[in-house]
Amino acid sequence: MPMEHAPDITAKPTAADARIMVEIRHMNKWYGEFQVLKDINLSVRSGERIVICGPSGSGKSTLIRCINRLEEHQEGDIIVDGVPLTEDVKNIDQIRSEVGMCFQQFNLFPHLTVMENCLLAPMSVRKTPRPEAKRLAQHYLEKVRIPDQADKYPSQLSGGQQQRVAIARALCMQPRIMLFDEPTSALDPEMIGEVLDTMAELAADGMTMICVTHEMGFARKVADRVVFMDQGQIVEEGNPDAFFSAAQNERTRKFLQQVLQN
Amino acid sequence: MTFDYMAIWDNRDILSQGLLTTLIIAGTAIPVGVAIGVLVCMLRISKNRLLRWPAIAYIEIIRNIPLLILLFMMFFALPFFGVRLSGLTTGFICLSIYGGAYFAEVFRGGVEAVSKGQFDAAKALGLKYGFYMRRVIFPQLYGYVFPPATNIALTLIKETSLLSMIAVSELTYAAHDINGRTFTPVETFATIALIYWGISILFLKLTSGLQSRIEVGHISRPITIR
Numbered sequence: 001m002p003m004e005h006a007p008d009i010t011a012k013p014t015a016a017d018a019r020i021m022v023e024i025r026h027m028n029k030w031y032g033e034f035q036v037l038k039d040i041n042l043s044v045r046s047g048e049r050i051v052i053c054g055p056s057g058s059g060k061s062t063l064i065r066c067i068n069r070l071e072e073h074q075e076g077d078i079i080v081d082g083v084p085l086t087e088d089v090k091n092i093d094q095i096r097s098e099v100g101m102c103f104q105q106f107n108l109f110p111h112l113t114v115m116e117n118c119l120l121a122p123m124s125v126r127k128t129p130r131p132e133a134k135r136l137a138q139h140y141l142e143k144v145r146i147p148d149q150a151d152k153y154p155s156q157l158s159g160g161q162q163q164r165v166a167i168a169r170a171l172c173m174q175p176r177i178m179l180f181d182e183p184t185s186a187l188d189p190e191m192i193g194e195v196l197d198t199m200a201e202l203a204a205d206g207m208t209m210i211c212v213t214h215e216m217g218f219a220r221k222v223a224d225r226v227v228f229m230d231q232g233q234i235v236e237e238g239n240p241d242a243f244f245s246a247a248q249n250e251r252t253r254k255f256l257q258q259v260l261q262n
Numbered sequence: 263m264t265f266d267y268m269a270i271w272d273n274r275d276i277l278s279q280g281l282l283t284t285l286i287i288a289g290t291a292i293p294v295g296v297a298i299g300v301l302v303c304m305l306r307i308s309k310n311r312l313l314r315w316p317a318i319a320y321i322e323i324i325r326n327i328p329l330l331i332l333l334f335m336m337f338f339a340l341p342f343f344g345v346r347l348s349g350l351t352t353g354f355i356c357l358s359i360y361g362g363a364y365f366a367e368v369f370r371g372g373v374e375a376v377s378k379g380q381f382d383a384a385k386a387l388g389l390k391y392g393f394y395m396r397r398v399i400f401p402q403l404y405g406y407v408f409p410p411a412t413n414i415a416l417t418l419i420k421e422t423s424l425l426s427m428i429a430v431s432e433l434t435y436a437a438h439d440i441n442g443r444t445f446t447p448v449e450t451f452a453t454i455a456l457i458y459w460g461i462s463i464l465f466l467k468l469t470s471g472l473q474s475r476i477e478v479g480h481i482s483r484p485i486t487i488r
Contacts, residue, residue, distance in 0.1 A: 070382050096388035107383035111401045120397065121387035166383075173387060 018046040020079075021177055021208045022067060027076030029062065036062050037073070038232045046176075049209045051219040051240075054229035055255060060212040063229070064179045067210070068099045081176055097125055100170030104182040106162040108154035114141070114165050115150040118172045126173065133172070140168040144198050160191030164198050171202075178202065180211040216259055220244060228252045269446040270453050273436075280436030281457060287350070287432060288419045288461075291357035295418065296411070298358060299365025304395070306370050317366070324363035330424050332356045337428040353425040353432075357418055364414045371410075372403030404473075412469045416462055423458070433457060 022044040029037040036059045044050055052060045065071040066078060069085060069092045078085040080095045109117050118137035122128040128136065141147050144164035146157075154162050163183055170178060180199065184192040196218050203209055203222045213219065219226050219240055226243040228236045228251075236249045244260075247253045270277070305317035324332070337352045347355070376399050384394035426435035437454045441447050 065382075068386055070385060093388060093390075096386060099386070101383075101386040103379055103382060103386075105377075105379045107377075107379035109380065109383070109398050109402075121389060124390070124393050124397075125388045169387070179386075 018048070020044070021046050021048075021081050022210070023077070023079040024063075024067075025077045025079075027066070027073050027078060029059075029066065029071065029073045029075075036232050037066070040076070040234060042227065042234065042237075044177075044208060044210060046208055047206045048224045049203045049222050050211065050225050050227060051223040052210065052212045052227045052229060053214060053216070053219065053255070053259070054235075058229040059232040060229050061181050064101075064181055064210055064212055067177075067179060068096050068101060070101075097173060098175055099177045099179060100173055100175035101179040102163065102166050102170055102181065102183045104185050106154070106159070106166045106186070108162055108166055108169070110154050113151050113153055114146065114157070117154070117165065118150075118169045121169070122172050136174075137168070137172050140171040141165070143171070143201075144168045145194075158191060159187045160194045163187065163191075163195045167195075167198055167202070177208045177210070180209065180213065182212050182214070184213065184215060214259060216244070216256075228255065230255070266444075266446050266449050269440065269444040269449055273440045273444070276436045276440060277433070277453070277457075280431060280433040280454075283350070283430065283432040284419075284422050285461070287353055287357065287422050287425065287430070291354050291361060291422075292415045292418055294354075294358040295361025295414075296365050298362025299369055302362055302366035303369035303373065306366060307373055321363045321366055324360055325367070329356065329360050329421055330427060332360060333424060333428050349425065349428045349430040352428060353422070353430050357421065357425075360421075361414060361418045364417075365411060368407050368410045368414065369403070372407035373399060375406045376402050408469070408473045412466070412473075415469075416465060419461060419465060420458060 020043050022042070024040050024042040027037060027040040028035065040063060042050075042063075052063065054060050062071055066073045067080060067085075073085075081098055083091050083094055083098075085091060085095060108114075109120070112120065115134070115137055118141065119130070119133050122133040122136060123130060138147065138150070141150060144167050146161055146164055146168065149157060149161065149165075154165065157165065167178075167183075183199070184195050187195060192215070196215060199209070199211070199218070200222050211218070211223075221240075223240050225237055226240050227234055228243070228247075228249070230251050236243070236247060236252045238247075243252075244256065247256055302317050302320060305313045306321065308314050308317075333352060333356050336347065336356055337349065340347065380398060380402065381394075384398045389398070422432055423434035425432050426438060429435070431439070433454050437450045441450045444450070
């Protein structure tokens with residue numbers, strides 16, 4: 001499995017006394033009549049790495065998309081780094097500038113170079129002067145090991161490279177929290193490793209991360225907590241050791257059986 | 263019959279004056295129509311009903327009325343409400359709002375063709391709506407909207423001939439004028455048909471040159487923010 005290349009993360013910071021970065025309380029969401037999220041309660045502390053897994057259609061992506069308001073929730077509270085997520089555009093803007101996100105389809109801007117992709121948000125949202133934004137971008141592109149492709153267009157890069165650029169682009173905003181929405185699901189198998197390695201390094205730096213992924217090797221090695229969702233509910237959560245060896249819930253065990261077989 | 267070139271040559275001043283008027287009207291109504299199109303498109307895709315509904319009404323009304331009727335209403339009916347506009351002004355306004363409705367729909371189609379993920383990424387980065395529409399979404403839809411928008415512009419160029427009906431002395435009106443005095447319908451109308459054809463071909467050459475320069479992914483414009 002790809003995780004063999006990942007740096008060993010032995011020193012997990014104790015999250016017990018860190019402050020709460022994301023707090024979700026009794027959150028419900030409907031698409032019309034259909035309830036996609038049911039009474040979600042989740043709190044994520046600073047520096048914690050959460051992996052959310054579950055069968056498709058269980059609401060995992062919808063859940064993390066609610067955290068930066070790409071989706072609206074109808075009931076309950078979401079508080080991100082002390083800022084409550086409401087209709088207030090100022091709050092939404094503030095939260096989005098503190099929360100980075102990577103998508104399954106990378107979603108790089110195809111008409112802009114790698115460098116311009118990385119400059120757009122810091123320059124327009126943070127008002128970072130161009131030279132400084134460029135230094136920042138160069139730093140993060142080096143971090144994701146794409147230093148020499150800055151002037152290329154996304155279409156000239158491989159899928160794995162594109163996803164790493166997308167990670168760098170998000171990091172250029174220097175977010176406090178990173179959301180990953182199935183970042184490796186659209187990748188060829190041989191490119192999954194490089195993206196997971198990048199994510200593992202980010203985790204090692206102490207980034208607060210919430211990842212929706214089916215990569216159980218990544219979950220086992222990097223996550224502080226694994227959250228299992230089914231039919232819009234959080235069915236079970238626990239540290240990876242307990243989760244993988246002694247899942248309490250029948251649905252969880254069934255899911256794990258299926259994904260671990262592969 | 264013989265082809266009477268002299269009837270055309272003797273009236274070349276009227277024809278060139280008409281051509282100039284046609285070019286002025288088309289040359290102003292198309293850019294203004296595009297501007298209206300962008301504006302109405304933005305309203306049309308808004309989530310706010312108070313913005314969206316007027317845009318839908320505008321598009322549906324204008325698209326479903328013949329341009330000629332629009333011209334007649336503004337030129338002959340509006341004076342009853344105390345608004346008196348010259349034929350040229352009427353023609354310019356009508357063509358602009360007529361084109362605007364079509365441009366708006368083409369632009370909307372383009373915006374909808376840009377993948378939803380691009381909006382997600384722009385929002386997730388914290389970019390403001392106006393900024394990401396301008397810098398992320400619109401540059402990507404040139405490729406989608408350019409061919410249909412060119413078609414609309416071409417139609418507008420040719421529809422300027424309808425302005426002859428409200429006594430704007432553009433090309434078609436000039437032809438009528440010449441024909442009325444010389445009775446050379448074959449020569450006159452063949453000539454202006456050729457002129458319209460020439461304008462259209464030139465216009466298409468111009469736009470295809472422009473299009474190949476702004477194909478998606480090859481806009482080599484450095485970022486400048488405000």
